[in-house]
Amino acid sequence: MALNSLGREIPESYAGQPLIPYGDPYAIRPQGLVAARPMKRVNPGHNKRLSSLREAIEASGLKDGMTIATHHSLRNGDFLLNRIVAEIAEMGLKGIWIASSSVHPVHAEIIPHIKSGVIAGFQCGVNGLIGEMATKGEIACPIVVRTHGGRARSVIEGSVHIDVAFIAAPCCDEFGNMNGYYGPSACGSLGYAQIDATYASCVVAVTDNLVPFPVVPISIPQTLVDYVVVVDRLGDPAKIVSTTTRVTTDPVGLQIASYASQVIEASGLLQDGFSFQTGSGGISLAVAEKVRNAMRKGSIKGSFGCGGITGYFVDMLEEGLFSALMDVQCFDQEAVQSIGRNRAHQEISADMYANPFNAGAVVNRLDCVILGATEVDTSFNVNVNTESNGYLLHNTGGHSDTAAGAKLSIIVAPSIRGRLPIVRDRVTTITTPGETIGVVVTERGIAVNEKHAELKEELIRRKLPVKDISELQREICRVTGTPRPLEFEDEVVAVIEYRDGSIIDVVRRVKE
Amino acid sequence: MAGFKLRRSLLYVPGNMPSMLQNIPIFNCDSVIIDLEDAVPLSEKDAARHLVKRFLMNYTDRNKELLVRINPLDTKWGYEDLKVVLPAMPDGIRLPKADTPEIVERLDTLLTEFEEELEVEIGRFGILPSLESALGVINAVGIANSSERIFALAFGAEDYTASMEIERSRGGEELFNARTRVLWAAKAKGIQAVDTIFADVSDMEGLRAETELAKRLGYTGKCLVNPRQIEVVHDVFAPKQHEVEYALQVIEAIQRARQLGTGVIALGGKMVDAPVVKRAARVLRTAYAHGMVDTLIDEEAIHGAQ
Known part of the structure; x- marks a missing residue:
């Protein structure tokens, strides 16, 4: 065991891999070359079509202990991962690792195959029941939670090697050109799958919409x-x-959004060339709406909107408030339709979006990002992975990536969830380090990280309810009381990998 | 002007809803009216007043004016409301159906009795009477003068239109006379005037139009049924940037005038005298509340040294 710089106990190794304790957000520098894979040759007349998933799995050469990947752009509507795992189980393979870009609640169907040993573990974060059962000790499989940028990094540097990538291709031709823009399962950007396609040893395109060669755009x-x-x-x-x-x-929620938008206005970042990212939650969208109104009012022409893209950002693009959207993933149908028709709506890979180990990710160009939290602590560390019950329920997404990249990262969260205070002495799990968080906005006050002293002054001048984060915590706890701490076993059920590959925290089994 | 209190937004909060009461501190309205009257079903009248009392006692870091709308004094709940809630020190009482000066005088007397009993300063509890019937509107002048505790007159259109046997329209033409009469009474007495609620919480444009009308007529604030309405109302009541700039020039000019030993001076070809200064001072106080100017102007700047 070693303590990382945030005081979390990190084991020497996990699932057979040595672990590097987290130090700081920017220090680790990559060594060596990007990962390689076999070269290939296909001669004229070659046929890539296979008749079934089973045939494709056989042809891919998948063996016990190998790693597969899917993308999560179909989100909770995805059928593919469940079907592949079922096929693999029927074929009698064992010990397969899943390195998908994310796993959703719909994939709880995999659980019996974890118990039977078909699935050995996850080289990715998980949403929903799988994580919950792992935290309760009801299933045993290692889980390495990664950020979107961190997953791209792990694949590109080769610390995770994908043996077979199965890519859900909403629009595909018989030679494997594909996009996600059109078809009954259109999902828009294929930003995550682009990494898998480039680095996996074998790539299988799976489609429900085979169109005549060639698919364009590609x-x-x-x-x-x-x-x-x-x-x-x-x-x-x-x-x-x-x-x-x-x-x-x-x-x-609207009060929080109002404060957050006032923080953005006070930051001085809201001027021509403004770049912005929000999630898809109701509060984030309310902030986006207020920012949109402020941009209209001030005739501000922004640079780009980024991240998971919603119809809100599409409207802002079409209105001329942004000159481009950088889209790694579409969050709604409006975004899907836009990416298929608007050249200024640019598809980007997860590498370009958020990988810390390349010559510059888009997150580094962000002025401001709005992020959520399940908990925040008095050092501004943020938890999005576990809930206050200790269960691992959420994947990280681009949280830590955008927080590290953006000039100003703003956490928006209600001060009380259920009956529990959101500001804690110590978050249950650290997802994103406090040194990359600028401001925490709740309906009961705004806490500003000391590194933004000028912004703090300006917010006070504008008479916004700026509070020291400990003061905010005390105020919330006067309403809620102080919750009894959770109790954990020693056993580590998941590790939370920071975007650079170091370990920022671990999730331990909850004492039931 | 001493004791000037900004009352642009007076938000109703039901007195029987703990989840909503606990959020009172977070909304940036100027005043809250905790309702024990219409929002509370008969079966919860008793529980609600005790809940409100507890809430007020625990709400020590008060960051806005707190009024309690009691049940009318001629009901069996009105007196009990006062008895339970006043020891928790609200700032004032919103008196529903204040149709006559006598009704307000009765509340005034009761408040004095409670103040004596509680050993607090006489006059500590303010009164915001609701003029919400034809009779109340006719009696507006008498009501405004019925108690020194009255800091504003509130117009209530829902009950008023019911008493007139008419429908309330989106444009509000039918309210014009009543609104004006309430205003005259308030302005003649030198107190504030608070406009009625706008019930459709999803119609922000309607709310904005109605608030703009009320402001144009002379109302200084508006009652709200949902926190979402605060922003629009504050936006309407916020002084425009050019008004603030002009007001600053006026204050600067009058200070210059005083140095010259006069109370009148020209600014941009227009005469600046006491009424102009008074208006400028009001604009700057509101601008201060909106964070548009950094400092409150001191009284001496406005009135000159004694």
Whole structure:
């Protein structure tokens, strides 16, 4: 055991791999070359079409102990990962690792195959029941939670090698050219899958929409794709990119959004060339709406909107408030339609979006990002992975990446969830280090990290309710009381990898 | 002008909802009216007043004016409301159905009795009477003069239109006479005037139009039924940037005038005298509340040294 710089106990190794304790957000420098994979040759007349997933798995050469990947752009509507795991189980393979870009609640179907040993573990974060059961000790499989940028990094540097990538391709031709823009399972950007296509030893395109050669525009080209398989459906269209993308009407949420937008205005960043990212939550969208109004009022022409893209950002692009959208993932149908018709709506890979180990990610160009939290502590460390019950329920997404990249990262969260205070002495799990967080906005006050002293002065001058974060915590606890701390076993059920590959925290089994 | 209190937004909060009461500190309205009257069902009248009392007693870092709308004094709950809630020190009482000066005088007497009993300063509890019937509107002048505790008159359009047997329209033409009469009474007495609620919380444009009308007529604030309405109302009541700049010039000019030993001076070809200064001072106080100017102007700047 070693303590990392944030005081968290990190084991020497996990799932057979040595661990590097987290030190600071920017220090680790990459060594060596990017990962390689076998060269290939395909002669004229070659046929990439296979008749079934089973055939594709056989042709890919997948063996016990190997690693597979899918992308999560179909979100909770994805059928593919469940079907592949079921096939693998039928084929009698064991010890397979999953290195998908994320795993959603719909993938709880995999759980029996974890118990039976078909699935050995996850080289990615998980949303929903799998993480919960792991934290309770009901299933045993290592989980390495990664940020979007960190996952791209791990694949590109080769610390995670994907043996077979199965890519859900909403629009695909028989030679493997594909995009996500069109078809019954259209999901927009294929930003995560682009990494898998480039670095996996074998790439299988799976489509429910085979169109005549050639697919244009091409998001992932034929040169990277080994096989093409047609299936009935890639997912449930009602659940694909169906994140709730509506502005909140809750007065508390709107109060938070109002403070957050005033923080942005006070920051001085809201001027021509402004670049911005928000999530898809109701409060984030309310902030986006207020920022949009402020941009209209001040005739401000922004540079780009980034991240998971919603219809809100599409509207801002079309209105001329942004000159481009940098889209690694579409959050709603408006975004999907936009990326298929608007050249200024640019698809970007997860590498370009957020990988810390390249010659410059888009997050480094962000002025401001709005982020959520399940908990925040008095050192501004943020938890988005576990809930106050200690269960691992959420993947990190681009949280730590954008916080580290943006000039100003703003956490928006209600001060009380259920009956629990959101500001704690110590978050249950550190996802994102406090040194990369600028401001925490709750409906009961705004806490500003000391590194933004000028902004703090300006907020006070504007008579916004600026409070020391400990004072904010005390105020919240006067309403809620102080919760009894959770109790954990020693056993580590998941590690939280920072974007540079160091370990920022671990998730331990909850004492039930 | 001493004791000037900004009351642009007076937010109703039901007295029987703990989850909403606990959020009172976070909203940036100028005043809150905790409701024991219409929002509270008969079966919860008793529980609500005790809940409100507890809430007020625990709300020690007060950051806004706290008024309690009691039940009318001729009901069996009105007196009990006062008895339970006043020891928790609200700032004042919103008196519903204040149709006559006598009704307000009765409340005034009761408040004095409670103040004596609680050993607090006489006059500590203010009164905001609701003029919400034809009778109340007719009696506006008498009501405004019925108690020194009255800091503003509030117009209530919902009950008023009911008493007139008419429908309330989106444009509010039918309210014009009543609104004006309430205003005259308030302005003649030198107190504030608070406009009625706008019930459709999803119609922000309607709210804005109605608030703009009320401001144009002379109302200084508006009652709200949802925190989402605060922003629009504050935005309407916020002084415009050019008004603030002009007001600053006026104050600077009058200070110059005083140095010259006069109370009148020209500014940009227009005469600046006491009424102009008074208006400028009001603009600057409101601008200060909106964070548009950094310092409050001192009284001496306005009135000159004694």
